Amino acid sequence: MSDTKGYMTALTIRLEDELFAVEASRVREILDLVPITEVPSARAFVGGLINVRGRVVPLADLRVMFGMERPAPDQDTRIVVMEVDIDGEPTIAGILADKVHDVTDIESASIEEAPKVGMRWRPEFVKGIGKRNGGFIIIPDMERIFETPGGRSASAAASEERPAA
Amino acid sequence: MTKTILTIDDSASIRQMVSMTLTAAGLDVIEAVNGQDGYDKATTNTVHAVITDLNMPVLNGIEFIRKYRQHPSSKGIPIILLTTESDEELKRQAKEAGATGWIVKPFKQDQLLAVIKKVTGA
């Protein structure tokens, strides 16, 4: 992760009423809402495609993976275009965000492992929980989230170890 | 006036090497891929010397020399044969056909330049 630096440079975004942090270095651009082409028979998580500078990019809605409500987009809605690893291969994807906040450093020391029980969301999708300004920031495990069904989850889970924050 | 050398060889790598060597020395180079192609190019361009391989499809080196020497534009133009053999019989045949000289393969770039200088003064 960013342990070597001692902190994680993150872009904070809001989904519903929670704050999430994604690796800033992987963000390519942030777009206002653009027309979304629906993909029939696709999983709800990646139900759409968008055009980013002549490139066809899948649009992902993390709210699906976290079991959240999904109200219609409004003027704060943004699309964060970033690089994610899908089954080990880097791919460009768009992430819907209800609101994009800022780029901030999160001290690695302040990142804790997600509790196995009692959490609203599925712990396997959460890499850690950081603190900032008195609030919590969820650091999603993008690789796990984007894993395709039949991807590497079996082998990855066996060999994966979370580096201590 | 910049001198133009015609290089005839069915091997692209040899042509490339000859071309690079000669253009670096300030000469212009025309490439041909076999004896017939060489003949066509020699008789339709102004060339000051010809370097030709021996073993080529369609028309080999010695056949090319014979044919070219029958064309009036070949008068006085030096023809150098590239050969991997130092077969004296072959050299005799080549001279008889009208070759001016030869270079034995493998050759180094400066050897090539030396021979070109020898026969063209360039």
Add this chain to the structure above:
Amino acid sequence: MNISDPSETFRQEARELLDQLEAGLLDLEQDPSNNDLINSTFRALHTIKGSGAMFGFTAVAEFVHEFETAFDRVRKGQSAANKALIGVALDAKDHIHLLIENPDAPIDGGASILSELRVIVEEGAIDEDGEPVHAAPVAVAAPVAPVVAEAPKPAENGAKVWRLTFYLPSDALIYGTNPELLLGELAGIGPTSVLALSDRVPTLDVIDPETSYLGWQVDITTSEDPTAAIDDVFLFLRDNMELTLAPLGGADTPVAVAEAVQAASDDAMPEAPFVPEPVAKVEEAPAAKAAAPKRKPAEKAEAEKPAATSLRVPAERLDELMDRVGELVIAQARLSQIATQSSDGALKTIAEELERLSSGLRDTTMGIRMVPIGSIFSRFRRLVHDLSNDLGKPIEFITTGEETELDKTMIERLADPLVHLIRNSVDHGLESAEKRIAAGKSPTGTVRLSAVYSGAEVAISVIDDGAGLNHDRIRAKAEENGLIAPDAKLTDQELNHLIFAPGFSTANEVTALSGRGVGMDVVKRTIDGLRGTIDVSTTPGKGSVFTLRLPLTLAIIDGMLVRVGNGRYTIPLAAVEECVELPEGIEANSKGRNFLDIRGALVPYLRLREVFGLKGEADAHQKVVIVSSGEGRVGLVVDQIIGNNQAVIKQLSKLHSGIKSFSGATILGDGEVALILDTAHLVASGQSYVDRNLGRAA
């Protein structure tokens, strides 16, 4: 400007030459006295050796040298191009290939190939009457050993004047010798004083201006013996010119360099004469069990490529070009969009012109990437040849459609699947010669490889006349591996397709060649990855046909834009046969069977709204786009046909590539994304609908 490394060019060149060499050797095996083939084989070896030495591939040059010599003997009629020689030459070709790819790594095996070669050459020696020569090894005409000219005289103490007198051969001028240059070179040895000798110049009336009559007397002042230097100046002329050299004054005897002296040049390469080693054991040529692969007449080029008209371009440049053309097409589509909505006449005209130009550019660029599939077909000849030998099954290998063109990248990815299929046919499909005879077939099995265009696709087939797929064995194996329930009812087609399931195999033993038949599921996955389909049909006892269908291009297509619900989709135009209106009230009339009557033929149709799971009411007056793929057709029911568009195909990411109805996406003129329908899959869906309902069709 591109300056690439000549040794890399050599590598590429050598690879091509090796391919040519292999094809030539295989052809030569069928036709051992074909002089053209012998010559071209010799030439290929010669070029590899010569160029290899030039660019530092000395191991290659040395190894090839002996082969070149062997084929030179064949060329001169001193040795026969028998099967043994071809066999060892093919081994040598593989070895050379290794050496070229790894010039630095020490590679074994060369020595044993060479010693085998020597034995074979001995065995295959024939005398002038064409009779085989036995016993005594035949020595290759040893090249002339270098003869050093007169030993250089010891250097004189002080500067001396040497007088050199020479006359050039009469044709020297015509043949490109320039006396001025010679005199200039002589001046480089030391200060000279030159006198022209006109004693041989005839009178004007008989003079031929192109003949050399003049002689020269050149006095050179030098402290060292100039003999060697003068030899050098007259390097090319020594054999047939007149030259005398003597020091002036002094009592030293004149050193005469006589005419026609066989002086060797400085750069003579001593070549060791070919000495065949005595051998203790005679190696038998492998028994000619395999019948030869048949070569198609006329189709095969006469080995000569149209070299002067082709150009070598790095593949990345082509890809770059394709990308740019793709971007241009997108931008042009947007312009067309704006022009359609504008009332500016000039803008409309230019947009049309641009559309025409970009379409032409697209076609031309696509054409560059298209490569005849024959380029991979040829390697299969070697494969079948070797398989036939190894298995002891006589096989005839026929190819058709070598000129069928496919996108370059697609061809490369097809090589492995085709190898698997061919191996499978040879190993499991074709029976042994005995079994075939017992079954009343000819002992020689046939494997046919064909490629042909079919609408928007290319169909590549591997056909064998072997035993066919054994449905009972397939069924048993599938049940054993838990792939199907014991009493499941399966159509023949479904049984056939079981062989593509992972982990499936009906091979009684694991053969070294095909492994456990694990190749089949990998083949299917590769073909899926190319957005193609694989089909198999079989007749027990008669043989099997494996057919791959692949889209013609990966990059830009003409599409028909349609609307289904709120979404727009592109259908590859090459797959579209026609469009019709969906008859009103068709549901009621066809009693739930979705078939259309198109001029008497029943064509199944799919309501895309249903396929896509869209809710809501369909528009009135729905349209049906009839598409075809291979032999099948299906009608796709859409809400509206919008028009045609050029679609630059964008691959779908892993997140969507598994959705079978779509083969990619494209960006429309207004910037929105539209999905491209996978017509092959939709036709197959329609087909299985037909299959399931066939019994109930009217």
